Amino acid sequence: MNPVILKLKKKIKYRIDMSFLSNSYKDISRLSSQIISYGNKQFKVKELFSIKGNDIKNIIIQSSVDLMDNIGKELNNINITVHGNVGYSFGEQMLSGKLILYGNALDYAASGIKGGSIFIYGNSGDYTGGKTNHGNVGIVDGFLYVKGNVGNNSIERMRRGNVIIEGNIGDYACNDMLSGTIIIKGKIGKIFAEGIKRGTIFTKDKKVVKEYARSNDAEYNFTKFYFKEISNVISKKIFLENKNLIRYYGNTNSNNLSEVFLFKL
Numbered sequence: 001m002n003p004v005i006l007k008l009k010k011k012i013k014y015r016i017d018m019s020f021l022s023n024s025y026k027d028i029s030r031l032s033s034q035i036i037s038y039g040n041k042q043f044k045v046k047e048l049f050s051i052k053g054n055d056i057k058n059i060i061i062q063s064s065v066d067l068m069d070n071i072g073k074e075l076n077n078i079n080i081t082v083h084g085n086v087g088y089s090f091g092e093q094m095l096s097g098k099l100i101l102y103g104n105a106l107d108y109a110a111s112g113i114k115g116g117s118i119f120i121y122g123n124s125g126d127y128t129g130g131k132t133n134h135g136n137v138g139i140v141d142g143f144l145y146v147k148g149n150v151g152n153n154s155i156e157r158m159r160r161g162n163v164i165i166e167g168n169i170g171d172y173a174c175n176d177m178l179s180g181t182i183i184i185k186g187k188i189g190k191i192f193a194e195g196i197k198r199g200t201i202f203t204k205d206k207k208v209v210k211e212y213a214r215s216n217d218a219e220y221n222f223t224k225f226y227f228k229e230i231s232n233v234i235s236k237k238i239f240l241e242n243k244n245l246i247r248y249y250g251n252t253n254s255n256n257l258s259e260v261f262l263f264k265l
Helices: 028-032 221-234
Strands: 003-008 035-038 041-044 049-052 055-064 078-084 097-102 117-120 143-146 162-165 181-184 200-203 245-249 259-263
Touching (some): 028 049, 143 221, 162 221
Parallel strands (some): 003 055, 055 078, 078 097, 117 143, 181 200, 200 259
Antiparallel strands (some): 035 041, 245 259
């Protein structure tokens, strides 16, 4: 079987809700005949998109634009690869499967995800991996990788899962974090991890550990295993020198049981 390939037939000027791709279709004809709204009218999918292929569990979107919202919303056991930029709520409340984006995403990407894997090979807007715009829960579980920068209010109220950000992250990130593991290679904005309860953070940014206590210099074998597993998932080494880690724990807030691993430069 060949993956389903979708491409817009013409340039669009109105937003399109792409969440229809997350539905379970019995065959390609059901997908092609699905009714969606565009502007103040309704169309069949095949009227707006050219469609090739027949494997409805593996979808490729070509030449995507940032007017296409909700790609992968509540996705379950489907793989979607996107070439181009996307709109709001990319992968919001995803359940399982894989989302790959070769482009940039607007706000609320990966917000409230519950499982699956999301790879963004570009930048992502505000509220990435945070609370949805209609809820109070961030990442419940799953895997998120962002190669570029991430906006403000991101990774808020994370409960579990793994997040890797190679670029910078904006202000008010990781607030009210409950658990999970985060790697941030770039710079961190203002008001980071306020109200954090538990979780593990890897960073090079020294200001994060200002109110944390330094641990002893014991060797942390699990971090070497963790980085190896992460490298296998993203097909590259995220950090090279495991021996340059310094562990910090807790802070002046007695409710904080989190830990931070600081990379010496």
